[in-house]
Amino acid sequence: MTTWLTSDSHHRWLEQETDRLLSFGRYAQDPRGGFGYLDADGRIDASRDVELWITCRMTHVYALGSMMGRPGAAAYVDHGVDSLLGRLRDEEHGGWFAAIGADGPTNTAKEAYGHAFVILAAASATAAGRPGAAALLDQAVAVHTERFWDDEAGMSRESFNRDWSEEEQYRGVNANMHTVEAYLAASDVLGDRELLDRAARIVTRVVDVYGRDNEWRLPEHFDLDWNPRLDYNEDEPAHPFRPYGATVGHALEWSRLTLQAASSLQQTGRATPEWMVPAARDLYAAAIRDGWNVDGQPGFVYTTDWEGAPVVRERMHWVAAEAVGAAAVLWRTTRAAEYAEQYQQWWDYIGEHLIDLDKGSWHHELSTSNEPSATVWPGKPDIYHALQATLLPRLPASPALAASLAAGNLGKA
Structure with missing residues (x-):
């Protein structure tokens, strides 16, 4: 069948959008180290500290850009790696600070969420062949294994204080989702099948x-x-990282990661559990059912309650980006026409409402009437979700993005 997913002209548009996003992010470098939080105009928001997760995400995306032959991208990768080996690293106690300001650390917590992104950034930089990246990746995997990985539970712990002596009395699926992403990426770069097995668990x-x-x-x-x-957080339902209820975008993201894990298991000769592909389809279907166009306006709501009713109705850009990625990988896995049709539908929505052709990048949050808003995500902090949405349709389900680019898979899916 004819579909955007197999269209050379659509793939050329995706490549142009990749470059537009990389151009927007070029002002995120903090000269002192790390990457800053970008405002709506693409400039660093000076009121915010340099955060670990943003620094890692930007290092990751510019590593992808470097492997696609974008001149100048490698310098951004090196800047990120140097920051993770230096300014953001806790030399005394190990691991990485969650945030740092002009005078030193401002959030000394050791968070699984941020540490997963250190692994992802280091894996991508290693695939790109950048100096210091392999050593960073070894450190990141070692810290995560020692401090966060709970082998008995088959899950990641959440967070600790600076010296690791106090553990937060909480476990979270968001950090585990990005741990899966990170472990899959590192497994592909290192050839470490233990990390793949952890991700599958x-x-x-x-x-x-x-x-x-x-x-x-x-x-x-x-x-x-x-x-x-x-x-949890019923009184703070719009929390940016720990919202109350079910998060529509995470179901979409888990759908894609489940398919990636299944593909990786198959490629390494492991048995792929029969439940994986059907479950990925069910997760995706539930997210569409509960989240898309449920209040008379196009777009995905942020969260729902446990009956599927919307709670936070604002539209986050990253949810639409994950819908694109999930639909693309589902189509490549099943060849079911519904996913190709929905893939086009999600991009039409993004093109009409989210892509900011005036100031660059995508609006990170829209109101229920699809106008720019800032109740949860002011500004345009980073380009990670949007940029990945331009790459996932052009690559196979596995290996992970960086390893796939290094293998020359772009456009061959």
């Missing part, structure tokens, strides 16, 4: 247990024994 528990048991509305928050806390 996380996916199994989150998707095949928690997702299946909750009608594919994924619980996000847990106690230390992994009992769901379904009322």
